[in-house]
Amino acid sequence: NAGVTQTPKFRILKIGQSMTLQCTQDMNHNYMYWYRQDPGMGLKLIYYSVGAGITDKGEVPNGYNVSRSTTEDFPLRLELAAPSQTSVYFCATGATGGGSNQPQHFGDGTRLSIL
Amino acid sequence: AQTVTQSQPEMSVQEAETVTLSCTYDTSESDYYLFWYKQPPSRQMILVIRQEAYKQQNATENRFSVNFQKAAKSFSLKISDSQLGDAAMYFCALRTGANSKLTFGKGITLSVRP
Numbered sequence: 001n002a003g004v005t006q007t008p009k010f011r012i013l014k015i016g017q018s019m020t021l022q023c024t025q026d027m028n029h030n031y032m033y034w035y036r037q038d039p040g041m042g043l044k045l046i047y048y049s050v051g052a053g054i055t056d057k058g059e060v061p062n063g064y065n066v067s068r069s070t071t072e073d074f075p076l077r078l079e080l081a082a083p084s085q086t087s088v089y090f091c092a093t094g095a096t097g098g099g100s101n102q103p104q105h106f107g108d109g110t111r112l113s114i115l
Numbered sequence: 116a117q118t119v120t121q122s123q124p125e126m127s128v129q130e131a132e133t134v135t136l137s138c139t140y141d142t143s144e145s146d147y148y149l150f151w152y153k154q155p156p157s158r159q160m161i162l163v164i165r166q167e168a169y170k171q172q173n174a175t176e177n178r179f180s181v182n183f184q185k186a187a188k189s190f191s192l193k194i195s196d197s198q199l200g201d202a203a204m205y206f207c208a209l210r211t212g213a214n215s216k217l218t219f220g221k222g223i224t225l226s227v228r229p
Binding site: 031033035040041042043044045048050056058088090092094103104106108109111 | 160208218
């Protein structure tokens with residue numbers, strides 16, 4: 001049972017390069033989220049999706065794009081990498097909406113360094 | 116907007132002793148959920164315990180329990196019989212709204228002394 005799988009686990013980028021962080025889940029959850037965690041800080045929401053074809057901005061969306069063509073996949077794209085995007089990125093899923101106590105399930109994270 | 120505040124950046128506890136981690140939050144919504152997540156050095160986010168705002172009874176999971184004070188908007192985590200494996204960063208999180216977005220505190224680093 002894989003749960004939430006993120007790839008790659010670690011990546012170094014040069015300033016101005018682009019890349020896609022992959023997130024795939026096998027739990028058939030409708031809700032998916034991307035967070036970033038800066039050193040010594042909590043997680044901040046970048047983008048989220050409540051189902052295939054629907055995405056919306058979170059707290060810190062600038063410099064990122066997402067798409068949700070299937071229930072399983074929710075990739076996060078950095079178009080022009082900047083040093084401020086050095087962070088650990090977490091993908092998470094949730095089964096239902098606000099009226100539930102079910103927690104979000106997290107992937108193991110992607111550590112991204114931009115030099 | 117929702118906020119979660121963890122004012123203690125670090126705490127230390129002797130093995131087998133009890134420690135309490137503090138968390139306060141703010142939201143204008145009446146229906147919400149609170150969570151404590153543990154993040155060990157492996158970076159995984161592991162759910163420790165959850166609390167529904169409409170429940171008066173404090174949640175308990177084995178050695179972990181919460182003190183939920185709704186009027187004070189306080190949600191502290193008590194770890195009893197602390198073990199070396201409890202050493203980690205702990206995050207308090209608030210979930211509101213139909214989209215189930217989580218708002219996290221900055222976290223607290225807990226060390227356990229043998």
